[in-house]
Amino acid sequence: MNSLDFSIILQAWPYLWSGLLFSLALTAVASIIGLILGTCFALVQHFEVPVVSQIVRGYIAVMRSIPLILVLFWFFFLVPIVLGHLSGNGRPIPIGATYTAFITFGLFEAAYYSEIIRVGLRAVNKGQFEACQALSLSTFDTYRNVILPQVFRVASPIILSQTIILFQDTSLVYVLSLTDLLGAASKLAQLNGRLVEMYLAVAVVYLVISSAASQFVASLRKRYALAGVHR
Amino acid sequence: MLYEIGAPPAERSSPIVVVESLVKRFGSFAALNDINLTVAKGEKIVLCGPSGSGKSTLIRCINHIEKHDGGRIVIDGIELTDRMADINSVRCEVGMVFQSFNLFPHLSVVENCMLAPMKVRGLSRPEAHDRAIGLLRKVRIHDQANKYPAHLSGGQQQRVAIARALCMQPKIMLFDEPTSALDPEMVKEVLETMVELAREGMTMVCVTHEMGFAREVADRVVFMDRGSIVEEGDPDTFFSAPRTERAKSFLSQIVH
Ligand SMILES: Nc1ncnc2c1ncn2[C@@H]1O[C@H](COP(=O)(O)OP(=O)(O)OP(=O)(O)O)[C@@H](O)[C@H]1O
Ligand SMILES: [Mg+2]
Numbered sequence: 500m501n502s503l504d505f506s507i508i509l510q511a512w513p514y515l516w517s518g519l520l521f522s523l524a525l526t527a528v529a530s531i532i533g534l535i536l537g538t539c540f541a542l543v544q545h546f547e548v549p550v551v552s553q554i555v556r557g558y559i560a561v562m563r564s565i566p567l568i569l570v571l572f573w574f575f576f577l578v579p580i581v582l583g584h585l586s587g588n589g590r591p592i593p594i595g596a597t598y599t600a601f602i603t604f605g606l607f608e609a610a611y612y613s614e615i616i617r618v619g620l621r622a623v624n625k626g627q628f629e630a631c632q633a634l635s636l637s638t639f640d641t642y643r644n645v646i647l648p649q650v651f652r653v654a655s656p657i658i659l660s661q662t663i664i665l666f667q668d669t670s671l672v673y674v675l676s677l678t679d680l681l682g683a684a685s686k687l688a689q690l691n692g693r694l695v696e697m698y699l700a701v702a703v704v705y706l707v708i709s710s711a712a713s714q715f716v717a718s719l720r721k722r723y724a725l726a727g728v729h730r
Numbered sequence: 731m732l733y734e735i736g737a738p739p740a741e742r743s744s745p746i747v748v749v750e751s752l753v754k755r756f757g758s759f760a761a762l763n764d765i766n767l768t769v770a771k772g773e774k775i776v777l778c779g780p781s782g783s784g785k786s787t788l789i790r791c792i793n794h795i796e797k798h799d800g801g802r803i804v805i806d807g808i809e810l811t812d813r814m815a816d817i818n819s820v821r822c823e824v825g826m827v828f829q830s831f832n833l834f835p836h837l838s839v840v841e842n843c844m845l846a847p848m849k850v851r852g853l854s855r856p857e858a859h860d861r862a863i864g865l866l867r868k869v870r871i872h873d874q875a876n877k878y879p880a881h882l883s884g885g886q887q888q889r890v891a892i893a894r895a896l897c898m899q900p901k902i903m904l905f906d907e908p909t910s911a912l913d914p915e916m917v918k919e920v921l922e923t924m925v926e927l928a929r930e931g932m933t934m935v936c937v938t939h940e941m942g943f944a945r946e947v948a949d950r951v952v953f954m955d956r957g958s959i960v961e962e963g964d965p966d967t968f969f970s971a972p973r974t975e976r977a978k979s980f981l982s983q984i985v986h
Contacts, residue, residue, distance in 0.1 A: 630832035632795050634846035634898060635821035644845055648836050 518683025532605025885916030
């Protein structure tokens with residue numbers, strides 16, 4: 500094997516960069532969708548809304564027990580067919596690989612986030628609810644201003660850890676022929692034959708981003724521990 | 731006694747809390763059994779009794795944190811029913827202070843006091859802020875207004891909790907053992923705040939075993955045991971010459 504040549508990374512950088520941007524965008528969008536949906540799912544279960552909460556529980560169980568890559572496949576092939584049937588003419592309506600990725604990752608993450616938030620909701624001290632009642636706050640204001648902010652603070656380290664995993668999982672979009680950071684690196688590696696350099700470079704990028712995020716998680720934990728939000 | 735506590739007698743005669751034949755069960759266990767209690771405007775009542783006698787349950791029923799199973803509760807002319815509108819209007823009139831403070835840990839002291847006035851009473855942010863600072867000044871803690879609860883001592887937290895309840899401008903204040911989670915050296919500052927509130931004429935129902943406080947401010951001591959009111963009377967008579975055996979044995983325990 501010939502000696503390592505890292506100048507190749509500089510040349511490859513613009514392409515890697517676009518892959519990285521896609522990974523970051525996918526992580527951001529999916530975690531926002533996941534958080535919003537996941538919070539709704541958690542609340543539905545918390546309030547034990549009849550029927551809906553059973554459906555949500557089933558959905559979460561399914562999502563958590565099958566690999567993301569399968570969900571991606573299904574979504575990519577099945578949803579266009581379902582949409583086609585719904586629209587009436589029976590012909591599949593393609594939704595495109597990028598949308599599929601954003602929506603699927605979001606739906607998938609929702610299942611994980613909702614479990615985190617559900618546990619967080621249960622951990623809130625009973626006295627907090629009673630204080631809200633005594634102050635005559637509405638249920639909406641109670642959750643919006645008192646309960647959920649505490650849940651998010653307590654759960655934010657775990658939510659962020661989950662998001663780091665999501666960021667690493669974005670590489671699965673190769674099954675939809677989309678190119679994320681890892682995808683970009685492997686395509687280039689096949690073209691220029693510089694496998695070691697390429698895979699080293701992306702490993703470093705993953706390492707830097709993930710450990711920066713972990714660092715942030717640790718600092719959050721410390722901050723909220725000091726503010727006494729953790730119990 | 732050096733000062734007259736509370737409102738003039740004429741105003742006192744009108745009841746602000748009426749509890750009639752109140753029953754509260756947890757499963758088959760009757761935590762409250764046929765409770766009758768009337769509190770006049772400006773009156774200060776101290777509730778005492780052994781652990782498990784139903785003191786907390788009684789005052790929690792008064793602002794409907796616990797739902798009662800029988801009897802009637804009328805607060806300032808509004809009967810507590812299942813109607814949310816009634817429950818909310820009653821809760822607006824009734825402030826509550828808990829043993830464990832229950833401040834909102836993610837909000838600063840002043841924000842703790844501003845939240846409900848803004849959301850429930852519809853005050854603007856500056857109005858709520860002014861009111862909060864005013865009441866924090868009253869409980870002598872305004873210099874800590876921007877700190878978070880976790881950075882305050884227990885006594886300070888409990889005074890914030892009192893200010894938070896007062897920000898809703900309640901007509902009645904309920905206290906559930908407000909000093910029993912505190913270190914001894916902090917009990918005094920909280921009791922002083924409560925005495926001050928009493929002198930201003932607030933109607934108060936306090937669950938407490940602080941006899942000094944009871945003697946100083948209570949118009950009436952109500953002694954509960956096993957879900958019933960067993961004895962009531964003015965503090966001097968109750969503490970020095972209790973009539974019932976149960977009160978006697980209870981008092982002999984808390985004195986030691
Ligand atoms: N949520 C509940 N579920 C079941 N039983 C309860 C509940 N809350 C209170 N009880 C019971 O009701 C009785 C009265 O309780 P309560 O808390 O009112 O007593 P207390 O007089 O305040 O006692 P303490 O001095 O210990 O605070 C107790 O026997 C208690 O075990
Ligand atoms: Mg109690």
